[in-house]
Amino acid sequence: KQEVTQIPAALSVPEGENLVLNCSFTDSAIYNLQWFRQDPGKGLTSLLLIQSSQREQTSGRLNASLDKSSGRSTLYIAASQPGDSATYLCVTSGGSYIPTFGRGTSLIVHP
């Protein structure tokens, strides 16, 4: 059964720092990996989707990489802002078609 782990569980940084959020998964036979953002008490907002054949995706200040062979994905956030404060979740989709979520990284960016 797929297991997804996110490190760190929580992160607090000053504004302007470049950040790295990590996601690891045990079964490399995935179709895609997706990163989401969740604000407190809200639904999830899709940030980036990486197909299994891709190595990375970029959107604005966000860059996500995927290394299937090592079972890892990394979300880079450049020049962090207080508005980036949220929980970031990664999810894999594989042969079972059942998406598997990590527990998330709770990010606080303080001014």
Added chain:
Amino acid sequence: DGGITQSPKYLFRKEGQNVTLSCEQNLNHDAMYWYRQDPGQGLRLIYYSQIVNDFQKGDIAEGYSVSREKKESFPLTVTSAQKNPTAFYLCARSRWRGGRGETQYFGPGTRLLVL
């Protein structure tokens, strides 16, 4: 709203009562999903549906039931058999191509509380 709505925002359940959470999408996507989120835990899949009149159990289907009579609607019933229903419930939609789902789009969620 990202083309998917959930209602109500808050729902209160009495002991032994069945309650139904609504999920509607207007973008003609094939696949719909129901997740449960508890504090400090990741989302766990309850049920999912790839096409009308068909649905599959996820990891934690016990105590829940669903229907998919229309493409745009995927209601979730929390039955009295679910002994710990207090949680945040999220519905999602996605296209279904090549035998697998694509990007998921989530609704705003329903918070269920037990009286």
